[in-house]
Amino acid sequence: MSVTVTLPMAPSDNAVSERLRKRATRHVKERIIEAVLLAAALVSVFTTLAIVYILVSESWVFFQHVPLKDFLFDTQWTPLFDDAHYGIMVLLSGTITSSAVALLVAIPLGTIIAIYLSEFAPFKVREIAKPFLELLGGVPTIIYGYFALVFLTPLLQMIYPDLPGFNLLSAGIVMGIMIIPYVASLSEDAMRAVPMALREGSYAMGATRLQTSLRVVVPAATSGIASAYILGISRAVGETMILAVAAGMQPNLTFNPLEPGATITSFIVQVALGDLPHGSIGYQTIFAAGLTLMLMTLAFNLLGYWLRKRYREVY
Amino acid sequence: MLQPQDIEAIRALIARAKRWDAFFGVLGIIALMIGVLTFSALFLDMAVRGIPRLDLDFFTNFPSRRAASAGILSAWVGTTLVMVVTACAAVPLGIAAGVYLEEYAPKNWLTDIIEINITNLAGVPSIVYGLLALGLFVYQFGLGQSILSAGLTLALLILPVVIVATRESIRAIPVSVREGSYACGATTWQTVSDHILPYSSAGILTGVIIGMARAIGETAPIITIGALTFIAFLPTAPFAGDPPAGLFDWALAPFTVMPIQMFNWTSRPEAAFLANAAAAGFVLVLMTLAMNGAAIWLRYRLRKNIKW
Numbered sequence: 001m002s003v004t005v006t007l008p009m010a011p012s013d014n015a016v017s018e019r020l021r022k023r024a025t026r027h028v029k030e031r032i033i034e035a036v037l038l039a040a041a042l043v044s045v046f047t048t049l050a051i052v053y054i055l056v057s058e059s060w061v062f063f064q065h066v067p068l069k070d071f072l073f074d075t076q077w078t079p080l081f082d083d084a085h086y087g088i089m090v091l092l093s094g095t096i097t098s099s100a101v102a103l104l105v106a107i108p109l110g111t112i113i114a115i116y117l118s119e120f121a122p123f124k125v126r127e128i129a130k131p132f133l134e135l136l137g138g139v140p141t142i143i144y145g146y147f148a149l150v151f152l153t154p155l156l157q158m159i160y161p162d163l164p165g166f167n168l169l170s171a172g173i174v175m176g177i178m179i180i181p182y183v184a185s186l187s188e189d190a191m192r193a194v195p196m197a198l199r200e201g202s203y204a205m206g207a208t209r210l211q212t213s214l215r216v217v218v219p220a221a222t223s224g225i226a227s228a229y230i231l232g233i234s235r236a237v238g239e240t241m242i243l244a245v246a247a248g249m250q251p252n253l254t255f256n257p258l259e260p261g262a263t264i265t266s267f268i269v270q271v272a273l274g275d276l277p278h279g280s281i282g283y284q285t286i287f288a289a290g291l292t293l294m295l296m297t298l299a300f301n302l303l304g305y306w307l308r309k310r311y312r313e314v315y
Numbered sequence: 316m317l318q319p320q321d322i323e324a325i326r327a328l329i330a331r332a333k334r335w336d337a338f339f340g341v342l343g344i345i346a347l348m349i350g351v352l353t354f355s356a357l358f359l360d361m362a363v364r365g366i367p368r369l370d371l372d373f374f375t376n377f378p379s380r381r382a383a384s385a386g387i388l389s390a391w392v393g394t395t396l397v398m399v400v401t402a403c404a405a406v407p408l409g410i411a412a413g414v415y416l417e418e419y420a421p422k423n424w425l426t427d428i429i430e431i432n433i434t435n436l437a438g439v440p441s442i443v444y445g446l447l448a449l450g451l452f453v454y455q456f457g458l459g460q461s462i463l464s465a466g467l468t469l470a471l472l473i474l475p476v477v478i479v480a481t482r483e484s485i486r487a488i489p490v491s492v493r494e495g496s497y498a499c500g501a502t503t504w505q506t507v508s509d510h511i512l513p514y515s516s517a518g519i520l521t522g523v524i525i526g527m528a529r530a531i532g533e534t535a536p537i538i539t540i541g542a543l544t545f546i547a548f549l550p551t552a553p554f555a556g557d558p559p560a561g562l563f564d565w566a567l568a569p570f571t572v573m574p575i576q577m578f579n580w581t582s583r584p585e586a587a588f589l590a591n592a593a594a595a596g597f598v599l600v601l602m603t604l605a606m607n608g609a610a611i612w613l614r615y616r617l618r619k620n621i622k623w
Contacts, residue, residue, distance in 0.1 A: 026502060033504045034419050040411030041420070044432045044478070047471050051443060054450035109346045116343025129347055131611045136354055138525070138607040140532020142574040143596050146581050147357045150364075150589060177353050206329075208336040231438065238440020240535035241574075245581055265442050265535065272445070272539045278454055286539075290446040294439070301438055 055294055058287035065281055071288065077251040077262075079285045080271075086285065088292055090251045094261035095296075098172040098243055099236035101257050105176025106232050110183025111225070117184070118191035119213040130185065137181035145245030148174035153246065160258070166248030169257040175242050183232045190224020191217050223311040230304035234297050240265035264289045361600065365593035373594060377547040378576060382587030385580075387595055389546045393462065393570035394531060396550065400466020400566065401530050405473050406523055410512075412474075413481025413519075418507055437475040444472045445539025453540050460541045462550065463566040468536050473526035480522020484515035517617050521610045528606035532599065534574035545579070546571040573599050 063071070066086045074087025113133075117126050152170040157163045163170075194217050202212040218225065248260030249270045262270070268286045276282045376386025412429075420426040448468035458464045488511060496506040512519075550568035571579075573595060580592035 030502050030504055034415075037411045037415035037419055040408045041415040041429050043408055043412065043471075044436055044474065045429060047436060047447070047474070048432050050451055051439065051447045054447050055443075058450060109349060112339075112343055112346040113350070116340070116346065120340050120343055131615075132354075133350065134611060135604060135607050136350055138528055138532075138603050139354075139357070140534070140574055140599055140603055142532065142534045142578055142581075143357065143361070143600055146577065146592060146596055147360065149581065150593075151356060151360050177350065180350055208332045210336045210339045211332060213339075234438050234440070238442065240440070240442045241578065244535075245578065265440065268442055268446070269535060269538050272449075272541055287446060287450070290443055294443055297438060297440060298435075301435060 051294070055287055055291040058284050059291045062281065062284035062288045065284075066288075075253055077253075077267075080274075080282055084281075086288075087253075088264075088289070090253045091262055091264045091267050091289065092292075093253050093255055094168065094243075094247070094251075094263040095237055095265070097255050097257050097261065098168045098175060098239075098247060098263060099233065101169060101172025102175035102179055102236040102239075103229075103232060105173055106179035106183050106236075107229060109176075110180045110228070110232065111187060113180065113184040114187035114191060114225075114228075115213050115218070118188045119209055119217060130188075133181040133185055137178075137185075139178075141178065141239060141241040142245065144174050144178050145171070145242040148242055148246035163258055164248075164260055166246065166260040167258055168243075168247050168261050171243050171246040172257055174246065175236055175239050178239070178242065179232045179235050182235060183228050186228035186231060187221070187225045190221040190228065193224065194220045223308045226307040226311060227304050230300050230307070234300050237296055237300070238265065238293065240269060244269040264293045358600065361593045361597045364590055365595075365597040368590050368594035369597070378545060378571075378579070379547070382585060382591055385588075385591055387573065387576055387598070389549060390571050390573045390576035390595065391598075392549055393546070394572045396462050396565060397466045397469065397537075397570065397572055398527060398531065400463055401469040401473065402523075402527065404467055404470035405477055405526065405530075408470070409474050409477025409523075409526075410481050410519060413478045413485060414507055414511070416478070417482050417485040418503060418511060433475050433478055437479070441472055441533055442535040442539055444468055445536030447471070448536060448540045459567060460569055461567040462570045464540050465537050465570065465572070466566075468540060469530040469533060472533060472536060473530050476526035476529065477519075477522050480525070481515070481519050484518025484522070485511055487518065488514050517613060521613045521617070524606050524610040524613070528603045528610070531606070532574055532603050534578055537572060537575060538578070573602075 071086050071088055073089070074085050075089060076085035076087050077090035078085045113129075117129055121129065148170045149166075152174055153163070153165060153167065156167075156170055191213075198216050198220060199212055202216045207215070243263050244266040247263070247266060249262045249266050250260055251267070252259055252261040254261060267289055271282060271286045372384075373386045374391065375388055376384060377388050378390070379385040412433075416426065416429065420429075445468065448464055448471075452458045452464040452467055453460060458467075492510055492514065493506055496510050501509070546569060550565035550570065577592050577595040577599065580588040580595065583589075
């Protein structure tokens with residue numbers, strides 16, 4: 001007797017019910033979605049390209065009017081006057097002075113806070129202090145500018161009566177306080193990433209917490225702390241509103257923080273507030289100033305990258 | 316053998332080290348207190364100067380040449396509309412980019428370039444975004460000094476924040492979730508839309524809120540695109556006016572935002588306007604504090620509740 005075995009289902013397309021059948025468009029749809037997501041990711045690349053393109057193309061026109069030599073070495077910055085001078089040194093001095101003041105505040109305080117939170121503070125203090133620092137970092141910079149102008153400057157004038165109403169010192173100090181959260185929280189992250197075994201070794205030799213922090217933890221976290229400092233410097237150099245509000249906007253070739261001064265960023269704000277026609281030389285100066293700023297932050301970023309590679313400790 | 320004087324010396328050494336230790340503990344608290352005190356001074360100063368100006372009229376009046384009757388109506392409406400544009404652009408783009416980099420991206424040079432770019436963009440000063448917007452959106456694309464230009468500029472500015480937050484919360488999801496999904500025959504997109512995105516949504520939301528809080532306070536890029544500081548009218552509502560405005564006409568209207576209104580009042584010499592600036596600043600600080608606080612609370616909840 002022969003048994004005909006009929007397979008319950010023939011191995012054909014109809015074998016699977018309509019609902020479970022593999023859709024022909026499934027792969028196409030996946031591909032399209034992947035392409036859309038890739039396009040979204042590429043927006044960041046296009047943003048960078050667009051920034052470089054806009055800054056370079058507008059500055060290119062600017063440098064056809066103004067020789068590079070004058071731009072770098074002239075000691076006057078009067079682009080909006082009839083007797084126009086374009087010495088970027090004047091704006092750079094303001095940027096450097098205010099950033100130096102800010103870093104003198106932010107780096108010591110930020111580092112101390114980071115060491116304290118990472119090595120000394122009890123758990124509860126850290127749980128409260130970290131979010132608080134984050135809140136401090138989230139306050140809009142225009143608010144800090146207002147604070148520098150109407151609160152800190154009068155306070156400093158009590159100590160030093162000759163201080164003008166607009167000055168780089170109070171803007172710089174407030175800018176430093178604004179940067180503390182960035183420096184502190186990044187340095188703290190770096191220190192907490194140092195393995196416990198290193199600390200235990202140090203404590204076992206009888207070191208105190210301070211000795212352990214300064215001689216074991218900080219050296220081991222150098223690369224992370226250096227990145228935190230570099231980020232702080234970038235923030236200081238690129239900060240705009242605090243300086244525009246509290247430092248005055250007169251270009252002033254000085255390294256004295258007690259004087260008013262303009263920075264690269266506050267000059268851009270000043271020009272933007274006025275009504276310069278599109279395509280005029282005054283309009284192009286802000287792109288040349290912006291290009292200088294961009295090159296400075298790029299240099300700091302590269303330095304940070306190099307420091308990270310050079311001092312990275314792998315555990 | 317240790318001599319008694321050696322032991323004395325060691326004790327002195329230990330005592331000195333312990334004194335330094337205690338001293339640094341105090342120093343750390345002082346450093347923290349400087350931050351706390353500055354913040355309290357800032358907040359109280361603005362509250363004392365600003366709160367007397369805060370009444371209903373302040374929110375429903377246009378800016379005016381007379382300080383006492385000036386208000387922030389056009390500023391808060393402008394801020395709201397700009398934020399709508401920013402959110403519409405930055406949230407989908409940021410999440411899509413984050414998902415691509417975590418779930419799709421092959422390990423190749425293109426991915427490396429995208430990642431390096433995002434890191435670098437996070438460090439670009441905000442005013443440079445303003446210059447980009449001035450050259451690109453305002454003149455090349457002809458969008459003018461409008462709500463749309465401002466919103467897109469701020470969207471580019473906070474994009475790195477959203478992308479990084481998305482990636483971090485996606486990375487926190489264990490691989491076994493993906494493996495389970497793939498084992499059931501799901502495609503990559505099905506895995507992403509049914510598992511990865513729902514599970515990471517709270518983390519992504521945190522990043523979005525922090526990004527938006529930053530965008531609300533950004534002043535420099537918006538000044539750079541040339542936003543006017545004296546606006547005594549509102550953008551036309553859809554289908555209002557004569558002839559009726561289109562659905563999206565408001566996006567091309569001139570505008571002002573809260574931080575610019577505050578900057579405008581701060582830069583005037585009269586003391587009465589400083590009170591207005593304080594009041595506007597107080598509202599602005601409360602808004603950013605509320606948003607950042609919400610984000611921090613959300614993250615705290617998340618850390619407590621999720622155990623994979």
